[in-house]
Amino acid sequence: MDEGRPAATVRQRRGAVSLLLSMVLLGVFPLDVLLPSFPALADHFRNTRADIALSVSLFAVGIAASQLLIGPLSDVIGRKGLLLAGITVSMLGAVGCLLTTDYAYFLLFRVIQALGCGCFVLSQALVQDLFEGEERIRLRILMVTASGIFISVSPLAGTFLQATLGWQGSFWVFIALAGVVLLKACLFLENTRPVATGARPNILQSYGRVLRDADFLPYWLISAFAFACHFSFIVISPLIFMDQLQLSAYDFSLILLIYGGAYIVGGMVATLLGKHISPGHQIISGLSLILLSGLMLLYLASHFALSPITVLVPMLICTAGTTITRPASSSQAMSLFPENAGTSASAGSTVTFICGGLISALISLSPANLQSTLGYSFILLSSVALALNSRINRRAKSPRASPSVE
Template identity: 25%
Template sequence: MQQSSRFLDRRTPPHIVTLVVCAGLGALSLNVFLPSLSAMAKHFGTDYAVMQFAVSGYIAGTALLQLVLGPLSDIFGRRRVMIGSIIILLCGTIICLTASSVTVFMIGRLMQTAVVAGFVLPRAIIRDTVPMESAASMIAYVTMGMSLVPMIAPTIGGTLNDLFGWEANFILMLGLGLATLMLVSADLGETNHTPAPSFAAQFKAWPDLFASRRFWGYALTSTFSSGVFFAFLGGAPFIGTVIYHLSPTMLGVQFFLIASGYMVGNFISGRYTRRFGTMTMMFSGSVASMIGVIIAAAILLAGVESATAFFAPLALTGVGNGLTLPSSNAGIVSVKPKLAGSASGLGGAITVGGGAALSTLSGAILKEEGGAMPLLIVMAVSTVFALLATAFIRHVDKHDGAISSGDTGR
């Protein structure tokens, strides 16, 4: 039975607004300073490639941390782990602000990865309280609301950089982190009412997840679908600043396009997943992503030298992510509902680890003389693998039967 929630009543499950804010804080920490990477590299006297580790290294750190946060929330509860993670984020942000060298800055940046709890735990919290199809719809609404942050964060970050310097982005993170901590303390009621006995018990369950063909299908669909976006994150700052010579503010505007597409895709998922099912949404998302990449490639081949002409079609890859990821994430935490936290963490680690690899690859292969086409090739290949992974899930469902959608995780 679905558990009802009352806003700012921590005796009930959290309101959807609280879950949106938690996820939004994670998105803000990832991308608000992207237009400032060049200025930060100059400030610390290092190469752009080293500074880009603040993105790729952060993504890799979140991948590893999800392996711990999921089981921790199954043992100690969602509420305690969320609050502790936000506190660690705040400490890391202070270190970034006061760093005297790039090494110290990176230490603070890695501490900020604790905010990945804002991505991991809402999925588990939702699966604690609603069945699978409803979970996919609710996850879509959470990520739709959260997607407002990547829509506007780079634009705000670029503007803050131009007006006050790159440090202003981290002051913004600090203030919003404190506000989120107060909201979570007041509203996030515990939803894990059958805690796991120990870490050992949680990790003993991993072989069951690894042995599940369906788990791998959903995890790889999520990995390669989100990999399209992570590849974009790794390459877009270089393309925008070096190839199209955009200012930080204008680069932030281009990020707005793909993020707005992501919001549209999540809205469609929230509205129609219950009607058409998760499989249809996942296939449709990958097709939309591929169309966006093909259009952008055709514009490049036609010799059109316009940043907007390049970035605008990639908004369709955002739509594709919005269609695919809510359903694939709902599938990940539905394979073993009583291990929702661990499944969310493990699936998230696989997803973000793959994203870190693609982000690093995109940043490494791009050269000024090579143009933007190598990035589009990486994005296209990732989309093809997402389609194959979704086809594999359909194959498993035909042979083993689909997941029952009538049970909650507890």
């Protein structure tokens, strides 16, 4: 455990794991459960499905903006209060989405919901606070794997909710789940914060300190580019399967259920690799799979007609690579500044969501060539990430002064 931090009790650890997985669920639920409702939302608000897809990207950017403030504040005033406040705001945003009949106001309340959901970035800081060493990496692998499982199940749940309660059903369920997580946070979480060091740190100074480190941002960019590959597919998947291939919402949800199986496989492989190779080599392995998936997407797009198989097979490979890459790169980044875990988590998660939101928005603007666009994006993003990882490794092998601590 980091110096000055009390070790977590067994009850704390069990409660923390349960809370963290609940936070992971709420982090992906507002995005993925709504995918089967794209046609209904487009009809209700008299907008195109591409506009609805862009609203998902906007949601991701809203989360990123919120995280910029939440993480550093949690290093000063503690995690618990901010988590409770964020969950409350997200619930209010969801209520607003249910009540409005205007698309502009719907977007506004989605942004409010996203601002509240930014509090779930504290899951990374809580891992840093309550766990140590290999436990942290194992828990992050579990969280990424659980995220994939939730992602795969959410569209199927969304199909059921759409059939029974309409598009509003996903917001009602989100409010109920958020209420449960609010209660769990009250019961299991202490108001953890760093040991007092004298002067209260300035938010800009906190960000400046972590961002000046030569390895911090590259590690998070690697994680962000891997996430952007997955997130881009999630955002445009309704356009591919429901618009271009004319699949039903149920068939679409079954395809994503298969897609989520890659997270389970990736999590198992990541756990195995963690016992035998360094985080740097884990990153290389995962990024190589993403690069391979991009090449496969281009090959299949040029030689075969668009079908669920030609899209799904490369994406299974990509998702396994994402599951291997992200826990290793984010753990390496978070280990650099354990005393500023909130700031580190916010900086990294903001970069991750901005990359995911902007890249997915750009891809969704070229609906006629989505498969090829995905392939080119995967190749570019994985190549840049591999170059960043190579740069980090070269710096590690060369003599250099340790980063200054201010």
